[in-house]
Amino acid sequence: MVLGELSRRLTSAMSALTGSNIIDEKLLDAVLKEICSALLESDVNVKLVGNLRKSVKQKVNLKDLPAGVNKKRIVQKTVVDELIKLVDPKVEAYKPVKGKTNVIMFVGLQGSGKTTSCTKLALFYQKQGFKSCLVCADTFRAGAFDQLKQNATKARIPFYGSYTETDPVRISKEGVDKFKKEKFEIIIVDTSGRHRQEKELFAEMVQIQQAVKPHQTIMVLDASIGQAAESQSKAFKESSNFGAIIITKMDGHAKGGGAISAVAVTQTPIVFIGTGEHMHELERFSAQPFISKLLGMGDIQGLMEHVQSLNLDKNKGMIKNLEQGTFTVRDLRDQMGNILKLGPLGKVASMLPGMGQMFESMGGDDTSGRVKRLISIMDSMTEKELDSDGRVFNADPSRMTRVARGSGTSVREVEEVLSQHRMMLGMAKKMGGKNGMMAKMNAVGGSPKNAQQAASLQRKMQSKGSASGLPLPGGMNMSDMMKMAGQMMGGGAGDMPDMSSMMSQFGDMFGGGPGGRQGSPNLSRNRGGRR
Incomplete structure (x- = not known):
């Protein structure tokens, strides 16, 4: 996407800052050099870039900072503020008024x-x-x-x-x-x-x-x-x-x-x-x-607004299935339809802290074609097959051949869809039931301790941070946030899904993978039923 290379270089520069134990003038100059170089190569006016560097240097005087002050936070905040100034002239645009022309x-x-x-x-x-x-x-x-x-x-x-x-x-x-x-x-x-x-x-x-x-x-x-x-x-x-x-x-x-x-x-x-x-x-x-x-800090509020504006299908049957710890093939198809409404998965990933860079590294770009192909496979299934947990295909493998012919795909591709369904079914089993995550989440608020933890997590989720370690307001990073979520649900950090693993699963699901290759290596070959 536009500014994609700029985003990568800015994120890299900020990561170098957060990963360093010593914050001195030498490091600050190196970070600013990388940031300014990235801006210039993205066609930002040289005068604007010069002003940004000068302003950061004036506002961040490392020698005069008192002992105990978090120098990383000060440098990060100053850089972010100056970048915001580039795109925010502090002028209010006209807002249309209802009831008037x-x-x-x-x-x-x-x-x-x-x-x-x-x-x-x-x-x-x-x-x-x-x-x-x-x-x-x-x-x-x-x-x-x-x-x-x-x-x-x-x-x-x-x-x-x-x-x-x-x-x-x-x-x-x-x-x-x-x-x-x-x-x-x-x-x-x-x-x-x-x-x-x-x-x-x-x-x-x-x-x-x-x-x-x-x-x-x-x-x-x-x-x-x-x-x-x-x-x-x-x-x-x-x-x-x-x-x-x-x-x-x-x-x-x-x-x-x-x-x-x-x-x-x-x-x-x-x-x-x-x-x-x-x-x-x-x-x-x-x-x-x-x-x-x-x-790379994401935009959780923007993601929530985007999802709300789309009026996605609310599948009450799927929610009921999840509460019981099950997930049908029809549930998978319905969620694929909702993913199409969301737009390119890379766009959604960019709104999650740290996920944009991770998704790009897996070669995820335009997912709509791959998702449509998945849906076409499931559209060729019978009502009984859609409402099943997928085991009917194991009992009668000829069903996969029929679905492949009906959807114009291969048996291997049908097997891959069923494999992704089994993965989702496994997650549903962990979420559902009396001792699953959904039951624990529904119990939040039942005790003062859980209510306080839920409110605290809500505040942290509204802050923006980076999975690469860029701290959230209050000194918390994504790792801390996931650990806190795990504790709120009654477990520890080990109970929360690993974010890298989760995104890798998404990459596999849409035909990509952590190898970073563009396109759909699994779903683009073996067409016409050949294996």
Whole structure:
């Protein structure tokens, strides 16, 4: 993903700091050198990088620190604070008001993903309870209206545009006036892409702005634009005075640092980031969680919000099965469906402290194709087979041959699915029953001691840390947190699952493995039933 290499290098630099027993000027200079080098190679403006280094050196005077002070914590906090400053101009973006008309105008370079982002934002606000619509004022690019029309129809969002009218100012004015009369709350105006050297198009942009009088103007910035981001965003700022930025294509492999420079030069906040091509792949941007993920600390709060927004299927039957210590093949299929809704597993892993780097080391990238293949295998099973614990296949191996033929896969792949089911069934047996984890977790709160431990664990989980040892607020790291969770459940640290082992199992489950190879070595060969 974008900034992936930067994340790896920043995490490595911070890990070197936490792994050292002696914190002195030499170590600080080495850490700052690595951090600054990583930022520069990611296309962050050299002046910004220089200011960051200078600021950290000024705020961290190791010689003057009193004895007994945790120098690691001070250096870490200062570095994190300075990185946050790069992406947080401390300016509040406009917030739409329910019950009133909110006109939002989009500007940016051609090919930056404006039209797609318009639809994504309209859909985002629609899910928030706003009455949203779209206006296509892009008459310059061939097929622009068709693209917006297709996207809007797919997302079930009302739209306005014209195949015959060539004046974008007139179209935008008519569209906004129409939707205002119909009491729409979010009216998003999509404009033509333009370059800072195209003076006529820039003048047209200003005319559209004067005609529709937007409450907010958003610049869409491609994460792969590189060092040109600074000059382009500065030119747009001077002409349209945009008040917010959406960064697109954050799922690519570009350096991405130019977008950070654009924020600094325009002193404009990032409000959303596009993380994929699908309509729901638009995330609210928050500086602190963004930097936390960049440093491998995760974003647990963001993960919880992401899961809640997806309205995942709540399988009451599966919960009942787990309480009894069992797990059917149907339960596995239902959970695979929920995983597809979550998006790429690497994205979810990046929200867990320390898990992003671990997942990448196992070669986990795009899992959707592999998960769909697993589901297709289970879709070829009978109702009896789905509701079983998998032993019917052991009793009658010919069932595997039939499932393989029905799903267009191999017997080996069916065996692998059943193997993963047995692994999940084993976990369910440990969780369920009178003495399982679920019973112990349900008992938490029954005694004052357990209630206090649960509350303490809750507070620690809300803090962000790194599995590689980067301490959480209060001096606790992930190892301490897992140990505490084990104690809360009535056991010790040994009762909690090993995180490396757990992620390795996930890698195996989706066709990868700790070897770090990309793709699906097990599920991509032996097609057509050949073994």
